[in-house]
Amino acid sequence: MQTATIFYIILAGIIALSLALLQYKYKSKASGRRSQLLALLRFLTLFAVGLLIINPKFESVTYFDEKPNLILAIDNSESISYLKQNENASRILNQLKNDDNLKEQFTIETYSFGSDFNTFETLTFEDKQTNINRVFKNIEDIYSENTAPIILISDGNQTYGADYQFYGSKSKQAVFPVVLGDTIQYSDLRIERLNVNRFAYLKNRFPVEIFVNYTGDESVNSQLRILSGNATVFSQNLNFDSNSGSQLINTTLPANSVGVKSYTVEIVPLESERNKVNNRKRFAVEVIDQKNNVAIVAEGPHPDLGAFKKAIESNEQRRATILKPRDYISKKDDFQLVILYQPNNSFSTVLKSISDDKRNVFFVAGPATSWDLLNKNQEFFSQTITNQSEDYQPSLNLNYNTFIIDNLNFDNYPPLKSEFGKLEFKVPEQTILFKTINGTATSRPLLSSFEFNNNKYALLNGEGIWRWRAQNYLDTNSFQDFDNFMGKLVQYLSSNQKRRRMNVDYRSFYNGNESLIISAQFFNKSYEFDADANLVIRLKNETDDTRREIPLLLDNSSYSIDLSGIAPGDYSFTVLNTNEPISASGQFKVLEYNVEQQFLNADISKLKAVAEGSGGKTYFSNQVEQLVNDLQNDSRFAIVQRSSKDIVPLIDWKYLLAFLALTLSLEWFIRKYNGLI
Structure with missing residues (x-):
């Protein structure tokens, strides 16, 4: 307590005593x-009143016992049930969760993991994928400031994600794996990996790469x-022994007709082989008869430029070529779309050629753009020239309805640099991204699309989009969401199809272990997104002629349905609005493949490496008591x-207020009783 506060308390005591004596020593009867x-x-x-006015502060020290956290993370994927370990896993979890000694020493938290990491009420062992690496990343984020040893109840088999070992x-937390499954190694042939492009081009040959592994001691x-239907289109003999446990097979197959072509890769199983599911895998290729070519013209x-090229070519249907303005004219007929990157005075001929040919164009402007040239050589927009630049962050227009935008949140994306001043459109435009300045949203467009005289255009008024692609990787460890967004924009600009009131986003085929999500947008007669539509699929x-009707759920600016987990086969579908006679149809194929059934044993070597590296220890399912x-x-x-x-102020001490009320009441009562009032 400060010296000044003590002085004021003493002074308050002297004043209170003086007033009390004055009242009852010299004036009272x-x-x-x-x-x-x-x-x-x-x-x-x-x-007491004086103390409340001074309001001194006191230190309050409380002591408490802090238990460390104990994380029980259990594998909820299909591989557990396939290895017949689901009952064992549930027993181990219940035994640990209900152990009185552990509950007395730890705060026990339970999580399940498969394709995701979350809390749970019941275990199903039905997740189609396993990402063990996500367990460690999430726990580190949640318990970074706490002691939280991890009991990992799993077979150690991961199907996707970064290597968890x-x-x-x-x-930073000690990991104690409890191994589920057989650790005895049996002879096993398996298709470890199969690499093939999703698309091939008519009259070409497409490559197929197959990794085959062998586990065993004998030769x-x-x-x-490789089968197409019942016909063998490729075969190769394989030889393995204890010193040669893997082979890489490369071949090419012909693409003779347009459409989705499905194939089966199989290895003739050994007589003693226990798991034959991993000897067979299906794949598909969509054969198309042309490729969209995009010209990126830059001085x-x-x-x-690299970000645009990488994003465009992430889809095998598209190819991007970076050209100087002087080189574009001689090759212009090779392209369906032209991206003009920061046009300057060297673009005069290019702009005239594009105008004469009525080509679809994606304008990208920035500090190096010659706005004087661009304002004069196109009739769609005009920028006030200030010769000053400004940084603008993006803000997604949730009402944009020309194509479906999903999986991207632009709120934390870096700013782009562009010309400071007013941009005025002379034709109707649809804003994809608005400009945000220092966290304040504006109605000014950063990225727009528009149509004029049966041609399609877009304008990105900012330099530095490569930072967006990098930010997407930092957020998700993948460029996929950004590349998909840019791919949809390029697909829209490359097509000359007329605008429709219903757009459906889907793929021609899906692997059995992939998410299968179909998205749709529905617009009213004014081509405004209709959030009140009643869409069903x-x-x-087509394989067994079964039919289902399922409603689509509204998700921001689109409707979607998750069909993951449906049986393999050929499907046709129609998305329709039950309130209006408008629909869109399509077909897709689901390939038979269950990655969780590819394992015969627990991966004990990786689990042991994790335990030793983190300061933990590995246990088997019959060693739970020893673990405890x-x-x-x-x-x-x-x-x-x-x-x-x-630090507690005296005014928060409720007992002082009660004491004050008590002394006032007693004084009043005594005076009233003795006739002094």
Whole structure:
């Protein structure tokens, strides 16, 4: 407590005593003990009021015991049930969760993981994918400031995501894997990986790359075949032994007709082989008869050009070529879309050629753009020339309805640099992204699309889009969302199809382990997005003729349905609005493949590496009691006594207010009783 505060308290006591004596010693008719009692009560009342006015602050220290967290993370994927470990896994979880000794020493938190990491109420063991690496990343984010050892109940088999052995072995939390599944190694042939492009071009040959692995000690012979229907289109003999456990097979297959072509890769199984599911895998290729070519015309090098090219060519149906303005004219007939990157005075001939040919154009402007040239050589928009630049961040227009935008949140994307001043459109435009300045949203467009005289155009008024692609990777460890967004914009600009009131987004085929989401947009007669539409999908399985009708759910500026997990086969569908006779139809194929059934054993080597690297220990399903004892006796996980120091103002002490009310009441009662009032 500060010296000044102590001085004020003493002063308040002197003033309170002086006023009390003045009231009852010199002015009051009362005498004797009654006068002394009343003086004491008045002193206490005045002193309490003085303390409340001064409001001194006191330190309050409380002590409490802090338990470490204990994370129970259980594998909820299909591989657990396929290895017949689901009952074992549930038993281990319940035994650990209900152990009295563990509950006394730890705060127990339970999570399940498969394709995602979350809390759960019941275990289903039906997840189609396993990403163990996500377990360690999420726990590190949640419990970064706490002690939280991890009990990982799993077979250790991961089907996608970064290698969990690297991340888990560096975990700040000790990891204690409980191994589910057989650890005995059996002879096994399996297709480890199959690489093939989603698209091929008519009259060309497309490559197929197959990795085949063998586990075993004996020398074995087999044969790999690629089948189209019942016809064998490729075969190769395989030889393995204990020193040669893998082979890479490369071949090419012909693309003779347009459409989705499905194939089956199979390895003739060994007589003693226990798991034959992983000897067979299906794949498909969509054969198309042309490729969209995009010209990126730019005067000089810039990171944005690489970002555009990478995003465009992430889809095998498209190819992007970077050209100088002087080189474009001789090759202009090769392209369906032209991207003009920051046009300057060297673009005069290019702009005239594009205008004469009535080509679809994507304008990209920035600080190096010659707005004087651009304003004069096109009739769609005009920029006020200030010769000053400004940084603008993007804000997504949720009402944009020309094509479906999903999986992107632009709120944390870096700003783009563009000309400061007013941009005025002379034709109707639809804003995709608005400009945001220092966190303040504006109605000014940053990215727009528009149509004029049966041609399609877009304008990005900013330099630095390469940072957006990099930010997408930082957010998701993938460029996919940004590339999909740019791909949809390029697809829209490359097409000359007329605008429709219903757009449906889907793929021609899906692998059995992929998410299958169909999205749709519906517009009213003014081509405004209709959030009140009643959209349903009528799905027909062409293989067994079963039919289903399922409503689509509104998701921001589109409707969507998740069909993941439907049976493999050929499907046709129609998305329709039950309130109007407008619909869109399509077809897709789901390939038979269950990645969770490719494993015969637990991956004990990776689980042991994670345990040793993180300071934990590996246990088997019959060693749960030993795990409990080791956790109890581990000094790293002892209960810690902590203190909490708070600064408490006196005015928050409710007992002082009660004391003040008591002294006032007693003084009033004594005076009233003795006729002094």
